[in-house]
Structures are given as C-alpha cells and as structure tokens.
Amino acid sequence: MTKKNVLLICGGGSSEHDVSLISAGFIYDQLKDWEDINLYWVEICKDGSRKDKEGNLCELRKSGELVYPDKSIELHFAIPCIHGYPGETGDIQSVFEMMGLPYLGCGPEANILCFNKVSTKLWLDNLGIPNTPxxxxxxxxxxxxxxxxxxxxxxxxxxxxxxxxxxxxxxxxxxxxxxxxxxxxxxxxxxxxxxxxxTIKGRELETSAYEFDGEIIVTAPGEIICPNEFYTYEEKYDGKSETTTTPKAINVPEEVVTLMKKYASTAFKALKIKHLSRVDFFLADDGQVYLNEINTFPGMTPISLFPLMMEHNGHSFKTWLKAIVSKESR
CATH class of the missing domain: 3.30.1490.20 (ATP-grasp fold, A domain)
Known part of the structure; x- marks a missing residue:
C-alpha cells in the first residue's frame, strides 16, 4: 500500500504561535509511529518563512505540494494546527480549498464566523441559543x-x-x-x-463536540478551575499555572448537561462545523446557561480539555484522528 503524505502545519506568527506549537507536538506524537503515513511537520515561522522539523526551508505550492530546493512531495491530507491567524480565521483553509487538498476541521466560512465573537453571537441569537448579554x-x-x-x-x-x-x-x-x-x-x-x-458570575464549563462514525457527539461538560477571577493567557499556558481542568465537571444538574449538549449540537450543525470543536459555556449562579464561544480548532496542550473529554467519553483521540485521515485523504 502506498503511504499517504500528511502535512501537519503549525505556528502562524500570531499571538498564539507558541501555543500552536505545543498543540502540534501533541498531534505529532499521536501520528508519528503510524506506518500508513509519512508525516511532515511544517512551521509557519514568525518571520514568514516555512521550516520543517529539522529546520529546513520549504514551501507549499500549486496543487498541494511540499517543495524543497531539491525535491517536491505530493500531499494527501493536511492538519492545520494553527490557533488564531491564519488557522482559525479561515485563511489557510481557503488555500487548501484552492489546492484541492483535504484537511482536518471546518471550512473557511465556518472558521470566520466562529472566530469573530460578534458574528458568532448573531448566529446564536438567530438559533435561539442564550449567550452572554x-x-x-x-x-x-x-x-x-x-x-x-x-x-x-x-x-x-x-x-x-x-x-x-x-x-x-x-x-x-x-x-x-x-x-x-x-x-x-x-x-x-x-x-x-x-x-x-x-460579566457572568458562575462556573466556566466546556464540552467537546466532534463527529464520530457519522454522528455528532457532544460530551458532558468538563470544567476549568481557575484560582484567579479571569482565565488569562498565562493561566492557560504558563507551566507555573495553578489552574486545573477536569474532563467531567461535578455537581452539574442533569438538565443543565442535557441543555448544553443540545445547544452545542445545534450550533455545530447550523454553523457547518466539521470534525471537531470545543463549545464553551457559562453556568451562572442563578442557573442560567450561556453559550460563551465556539473554538473550531481547540488547544491540545497537557491541560486542554478537548482531547481529555473525548477520551473520558470513551473515544480514543488517536483512533479518531487516524480514521479521519484514512477516510478523507485524497
């Protein structure tokens, strides 16, 4: 069997560049020993250059080729592990669409709508999903x-x-x-x-929403427990962070879990999200549920809830990812 060439592209140069590299490292570890593929790590560096894992300069060109000075590699699938621009903004997906290169995650328009908090709220209002005033x-x-x-x-x-x-x-x-x-x-x-x-006084809960065997699966909510009032960038990603995450929140009423799953599934379908997302909620002290935001390519750091909630729900992240690559590679 001919091996598929899979591009894992990361970085991007935005304020979330370094986090993207951490997430890409997690994904790389899931796939690096898979004998059915050749895995190519490419970082879009902060200076705009592209480099592979060994630091060699390379480029993406034409109909989905990874090009070096002395060779060209036809790609069969791409994983755009880029938080913020140009990943969750729909830019890199537009490039892949023009190349005819299949990729993990939703298309350009869904990324644009979900990354912009204003347009997300307009859609949620239209769908009748409560969100923060x-x-x-x-x-x-x-x-x-x-x-x-x-x-x-x-x-x-x-x-x-x-x-x-x-x-x-x-x-x-x-x-x-x-x-x-x-x-x-x-x-x-x-x-x-x-x-x-x-400002909503209450708990910050997150669900993983993903496609599995043709169905949209939404997990029970996990929880971010932050010692400070605000879950800052440093609290999310600093190695000294005291914030903890748990893949299944305790003492959440069953009717609230049901409501969150309903809202997440409705948004996933209506906004045409594909493969994966993390849907974040507030559970206010008065019991009101608010959908806070939708992340179309959630973080994959050691404390990130998306893969933890998937695993806790009984689905292997590695198996899930391999199935998508196998099915959708060109």
Whole structure:
C-alpha cells in the first residue's frame, strides 16, 4: 500500500504561535509511529518563512505540494494546527480549498464566523441559543463610545474583548467607567471590532463536540478551575499555572448537561462545523446557561480539555484522528 503524505502545519506568527506549537507536538506524537503515513511537520515561522522539523526551508505550492530546493512531495491530507491567524480565521483553509487538498476541521466560512465573537453571537441569537448579554463597537468615534457607555451604565461589570482573538488575548475586565475608553482602545489594537460583555458570575464549563462514525457527539461538560477571577493567557499556558481542568465537571444538574449538549449540537450543525470543536459555556449562579464561544480548532496542550473529554467519553483521540485521515485523504 502506498503511504499517504500528511502535512501537519503549525505556528502562524500570531499571538498564539507558541501555543500552536505545543498543540502540534501533541498531534505529532499521536501520528508519528503510524506506518500508513509519512508525516511532515511544517512551521509557519514568525518571520514568514516555512521550516520543517529539522529546520529546513520549504514551501507549499500549486496543487498541494511540499517543495524543497531539491525535491517536491505530493500531499494527501493536511492538519492545520494553527490557533488564531491564519488557522482559525479561515485563511489557510481557503488555500487548501484552492489546492484541492483535504484537511482536518471546518471550512473557511465556518472558521470566520466562529472566530469573530460578534458574528458568532448573531448566529446564536438567530438559533435561539442564550449567550452572554453584550454589545459591540466598530470604532472609537463618539457615537460608538456613547453606545459602549450606555451598555456599561446598565451593566457596570463587563469584559471588553477584541472580537477576533483567542486565548484571552485582548481581553480586559472593567468595573470602573473611567477605565472604559482606555480599555476599548487597548482591545482595538488586536481587532477591528470590540465586544463588551456583561460579566457572568458562575462556573466556566466546556464540552467537546466532534463527529464520530457519522454522528455528532457532544460530551458532558468538563470544567476549568481557575484560582484567579479571569482565565488569562498565562493561566492557560504558563507551566507555573495553578489552574486545573477536569474532563467531567461535578455537581452539574442533569438538565443543565442535557441543555448544553443540545445547544452545542445545534450550533455545530447550523454553523457547518466539521470534525471537531470545543463549545464553551457559562453556568451562572442563578442557573442560567450561556453559550460563551465556539473554538473550531481547540488547544491540545497537557491541560486542554478537548482531547481529555473525548477520551473520558470513551473515544480514543488517536483512533479518531487516524480514521479521519484514512477516510478523507485524497
């Protein structure tokens, strides 16, 4: 049998570049000993160059070829393990579409819709899925500042979020109106739209939603237990983080689990997500469930919940990934 050539592309140069490399390392370890494939690690470096695992320069070209100065390798499948730009923004998927190269994860449009917190909320509203009360602004002009201030006066405890960022980048807690405009200005450094969300007091729960044997599977929620009030980038990825994660949250009422599974499945179908996602929720102290965000290529770090929840649900991540590569490679 001819081996399939599988591209594992990572990095990307965004604020989440280093996290992408950690996730890619996890995926690499799942596939490196699989005799049916040749696995090619390519990092999109921060300077824009492309390098393989040995540091050799290479490029992606034409109809899905990995090109070196002295050889060209036809690729059969791609795994875009890139958090943030250009992975979860739909850019790299558009390139693969033009190449005719099959890949893991959803298509360009679904990535675009889910990565932008504003467009995600518009879809959730249309689907009747509760999400955190919010407003968004598109500039720092007077009318937009007035809009933000009016929302803050009704909700004097908010999070200000760059609309198109992940891993808590460009996200700020605001409880004083004197800080509002300065924090908006900071958030605009990361995105052309900024979301202002009411702070929800409660628990932060996550579900894994993925396709398995032709069905959409949604796990029971896992939980992030953060010693600080806000789950920062450092808390997520610093080796000294005191944050813990558990693949199955305790003391969550069964009706809440059922509701979260329903909302996650509905969003997965309607937004045309493919293969995998992590769907995050707030369970407020008053019992209200809010869908917080949808991550179309969740983290795969040692404390990341997506693979842990899949395994806890009885499905091997390695077996699941191999099945997709085997079935969908060209």
């Amino acid at each position: 919010s407003c968004y602004v598109s500039s720092l002009e007077a009318d937009q500042k007035e809009k933000a201030l009016e929302f803050f006066e009704k909700n004097p405890d908010v999070y200000i979020k760059a609309a198109s960022q992940g891993s808590s980048i460009g996200c700020y807690h605001c409880t004083d109106s004197k800080d509002l405009f300065n924090l908006l200005e900071e958030a605009f450094k990361y995105s052309s739209y900024v979301l202002i969300e009411k």
